[in-house]
Amino acid sequence: MERKSKVLVVGAGIGGLTSAARLAQSPHLEVEVTERLSFAGGRFTQHDHDGYAVPTGAVHMIPHGRKGPMAKLLFGKRSNGGLDLRRHGFDFLPTTRFAGWMKDGKLRSSNSSIGVMRWFRMRDTLNLPRLLGARAKQPWQDEEIDGDAWLRQRYSDDLVDFLDAFSNFAISLRFNQMPASTVVRLLQNAFWLDRPSVPKGGCKGAIVALRKELRQLGVRVRLSHEVTEIIPGHSDESTKNHRFAVGLRRRGRPAATWEGYDAIVWNGGHPNLLSALSDDFEVDEAVLKQVKRTTAVGGIGFVFALDDDIPQRHSGVTMLTETERVGGYVLPTFSEPELAPEGKHMMVTHQYVPSSDIQSEINKGRDDLFEAIPWLSDHGEELCVHAYHRNWPCNRSPQGAELPADIGVDGVRLVGDGVKAHGWMMIEGIAANIPAVVNDINSMTRSAK
Numbered sequence: 001m002e003r004k005s006k007v008l009v010v011g012a013g014i015g016g017l018t019s020a021a022r023l024a025q026s027p028h029l030e031v032e033v034t035e036r037l038s039f040a041g042g043r044f045t046q047h048d049h050d051g052y053a054v055p056t057g058a059v060h061m062i063p064h065g066r067k068g069p070m071a072k073l074l075f076g077k078r079s080n081g082g083l084d085l086r087r088h089g090f091d092f093l094p095t096t097r098f099a100g101w102m103k104d105g106k107l108r109s110s111n112s113s114i115g116v117m118r119w120f121r122m123r124d125t126l127n128l129p130r131l132l133g134a135r136a137k138q139p140w141q142d143e144e145i146d147g148d149a150w151l152r153q154r155y156s157d158d159l160v161d162f163l164d165a166f167s168n169f170a171i172s173l174r175f176n177q178m179p180a181s182t183v184v185r186l187l188q189n190a191f192w193l194d195r196p197s198v199p200k201g202g203c204k205g206a207i208v209a210l211r212k213e214l215r216q217l218g219v220r221v222r223l224s225h226e227v228t229e230i231i232p233g234h235s236d237e238s239t240k241n242h243r244f245a246v247g248l249r250r251r252g253r254p255a256a257t258w259e260g261y262d263a264i265v266w267n268g269g270h271p272n273l274l275s276a277l278s279d280d281f282e283v284d285e286a287v288l289k290q291v292k293r294t295t296a297v298g299g300i301g302f303v304f305a306l307d308d309d310i311p312q313r314h315s316g317v318t319m320l321t322e323t324e325r326v327g328g329y330v331l332p333t334f335s336e337p338e339l340a341p342e343g344k345h346m347m348v349t350h351q352y353v354p355s356s357d358i359q360s361e362i363n364k365g366r367d368d369l370f371e372a373i374p375w376l377s378d379h380g381e382e383l384c385v386h387a388y389h390r391n392w393p394c395n396r397s398p399q400g401a402e403l404p405a406d407i408g409v410d411g412v413r414l415v416g417d418g419v420k421a422h423g424w425m426m427i428e429g430i431a432a433n434i435p436a437v438v439n440d441i442n443s444m445t446r447s448a449k
Helices: 014-023 069-075 113-117 122-132 147-152 157-171 180-192 203-216 270-276 285-292 358-372 426-447
Strands: 005-010 029-034 046-049 052-055 092-094 099-103 106-110 197-199 220-222 225-232 244-250 257-261 263-266 299-306 318-320 326-330 345-352 380-388 412-414
Touching: 005 014, 005 257, 005 426, 014 029, 014 069, 014 203, 014 263, 014 426, 029 225, 029 426, 052 299, 052 345, 052 380, 069 426, 099 113, 106 113, 113 122, 122 180, 147 157, 147 180, 157 180, 157 318, 157 326, 157 345, 197 203, 225 270, 244 263, 263 426, 270 285, 270 412, 299 358, 326 358, 345 358, 358 380, 412 426
Parallel strands: 005 029, 005 263, 029 220, 099 318, 263 412
Antiparallel strands: 046 052, 092 197, 099 106, 225 244, 244 257, 299 345, 299 380, 318 326, 326 345
8 A cells, every 4th residue: 555644743732733634634644743732722722720711822712703714624614625623513602792892991892893883983984995995915015104003094093092902902912013914904804704703612612623523533642742853854764765754752751752754734833943943954044034033922811700790791802992001801701601600701801012021011911901991800800810922832923924834845834823824813814824734735745755
């Protein structure tokens, strides 16, 4: 029998697991997944805390609901490049409101993007076609203006502040940190696609369904294993006739073992991949320069336990425009009650990190929340705060950096948070990049035979 090409997926986050499941549908591929942490899911899963499903980094949200790239990937038919995970009982649960806005201690909410526009000046609504009709599916050439400046030339400060708060909540960035074309495309996608959704069972619901799918497809997932080095395949029996020899070390063991693979899908950020690749591989010089000048972003999220007497009764993301740090918060339990004990609710917040003093940023964020949300001190109890900064769990590239999945090394492609497709945020950006990566790996492994 003809030997199957071996593909190693490095990283069991949402990008790695979905890539592995798609690749394993190819009959000529043998797929394995390795993960350095002791659990699968990375920042898109959760841990139990006294009955509360505390996320590891994500906020239990699917930005574009049932019409975005992630829904197409997870629920689409296999014949159309999907994974059909509803077979495993998984689904998306729409938020009960499209969005909310807390200002001056008063809460507004709307069921649609058009309803949101009614909160702002008439000229904002009249100028909306200029935003929705702008050509922004690709980055603009020679961009000299950031997203904040572009928007404030055309719309009221109230509207821009509201949208900027959503960007802060969703991607840890303010509009002035991104190119204008990126901001325009993000807003176009948010307007035209579905309302956000909460994964059934929370983030971990998606990971559980993916693990079931991978088991059915015969994909091995090895936890607590890290990649020490990637070199060309050599004459040892374990790597003979393979393009790559990969050093894999189990946590707690001093030495790595070498295994051979024909392709690698990396779900751990460009800097970590470049560190693992030996000098035998020639990485595109332009990519090296781009990675070097790209600064990873960080984020901080609070998780609060809430009683059932809270005045807010919806799961739409609520924007905060009067805060110094926090962009917004969400109460996902109004869509998925299983995320908290019976009779309780959970609130998840998010904020960007403008300085390296994480503890100071946490304190400022906490002050923001209690000042902006009038009922929080009476009805909420802080469960935990999580922060990611620099290299945990991987060095993320900020939205708009446009780092490529192809670094110029045949047989290697990147997926995950560091390789989001233009104008797609959060896990939608991860999902939008995966079909091209899967096609590339399939093509490369076929042509190598």
